[in-house]
Amino acid sequence: MMTKAADGMSDWDNMAIICDVLGRAPDVEMGSIGEGWSLCRWRQFVGAYTLPALPQPIFTVHIAGKPQVKTWDKGGWTETSSIPGCATIVPAGMPTGWLVDGELDVVTLSMASDVLAGQPHADQFNRMRFAFSDPLGVALTRQILSEIYAPQAEERTAYVSAMVGALKAHILSGPPAHGNPVDIPVSDFSAYRLHKIMNAILADPAAEHSLEAMAAVAGVTPSHFCRLFKKAIGITPHQYVMKARLDRAQQMLVQTEMSLAALSEAAGFASQSHFSRAFRSWFGMAPSDFRQQERRRTD
Template sequence: MSESKVLFVDSNQENHFPQIFPQLPIIKNDRAIWTGISLEYHRQPPFETPEYAIGSYQIGINIGQSFQMERKIDGKWETKQVFPGALGLCPFNLPHELRWHDEMNLLSLNLDREFIVRSALELFNTEQVELLCPMAFQDPLIQQIGLALKAEAQSDGGGSRLYAETMANALAVHLLRHYSTTQGERKINGKWAMCPHKLRWVQDYINDYLERQFSVDELAAIAQLSPYHFSRAFKQSVGISPHQYVIQQRVERAKQLLLQGNMSLSEIAIACGFSHQSHLNRHFKRLTGVTPKTLLKS
């Protein structure tokens, strides 16, 4: 897809469907009846969405045939076979694209951000929590809650508000316990550290784009963690902060380029993400004990 402006979608708006999908949902509950959660049932032809971010947590449940789904987050495409009953969590306010090549029958549950935060406050006594965004996974409880809510939405009068909110509360607690930011971390010596595969994602991303300037928010999104949890977990895993790690990797890359002898110091500085040559010299000497020129002479 050609580069375009990210489409920020408010799922509370009635007209947000044509912005993302080619066809309107077959079933859509009345948001005035249920609080904190809404439901849609989509039957969509093969399609590729624009890059968009949506202001709610969305859970997609495949209630049709198997199909292949591709999702792009932070410039990387992920491809999964979505079997009947498989689920996917849509990232909150994180730009992404989707494309699929067969008809998609999808039940979508939309949870308001405020609803999740309130549940986290009651469950963990903190508002600093984010949900992860796995793709094509199995969870029988979420599937059962989704189908129960679909049946309730199709009942006379649009379904009981009390019933829907009871299901929504059970769903929020389940998500927070099994798919929240704490699931992206593990304890080492009593402290939370990042899971190895998430740490590898971040390190690979840094090394692939070392010439760029990174933000904590950007790296946290790669790890599917909140910025607060990411910084804490990264330092516990690696021993240094994300900023210090990036500087360390830039110096290592500069050392490799210096020994190859094909670039000037100023060119190496820019290629490694330093703002100028003196910036490279300062960090190089601090971490290696010698200046770049001294290394070359030795």
């Protein structure tokens, strides 16, 4: 897809380029020229998009919508998908491709280079980071949106600015620590505990991950945990576990010669038939058809 922005309009900012690609303005836009940032909400678009190189790095939060968004990488769509609750960093100067299989709801935060200058973790904006878990970033973004849509008042404007400042500080603090973080004492449900649960699921999707066990880690009842998880991430704990298992199964279908029976067991499914039904429901095709398709594409 060739856009005006890709055809010589190098003085356009991030929002103008994205508007040109999508053919529409953002649902919400707020920013500060003096402080060098711009926050936009984009909704209700579907299809495949080519986004030309942006002049500023951009932090994207997947708020809601279809839980299957892929990006173009090394000649094909990524096996990993972005789902509600994920964040993505797109560096400046890097063209990207996107496959959106259903209505999407995202918030983008663009920051000028002078805002990043001298920051200890500014190098994280020099490379693509796709679909990583960021519960705190999502929670802050949701809070900002809820305040933006509320009746405007002077004190509310100040509060929104403070929340945007908190989101910027969170982003600039650097990526979450890899591996198993050291346990810290907390008495109430927190973003830390939610992040810990999500990381455990992504690290070993085939494990049991019962609702009771996850709720115990969060320190709340199972029913309360379900409500909190869905409010923060946009999907239920069961759906999150299912998506993690299906993403792992997709990788094994492409990278191994395992039979479907062995693969379904390794991915954490009770049976091959259960795996096949879930895979077809999520991806719109049978696992065997997906494997053949990917092999033909690779060949």
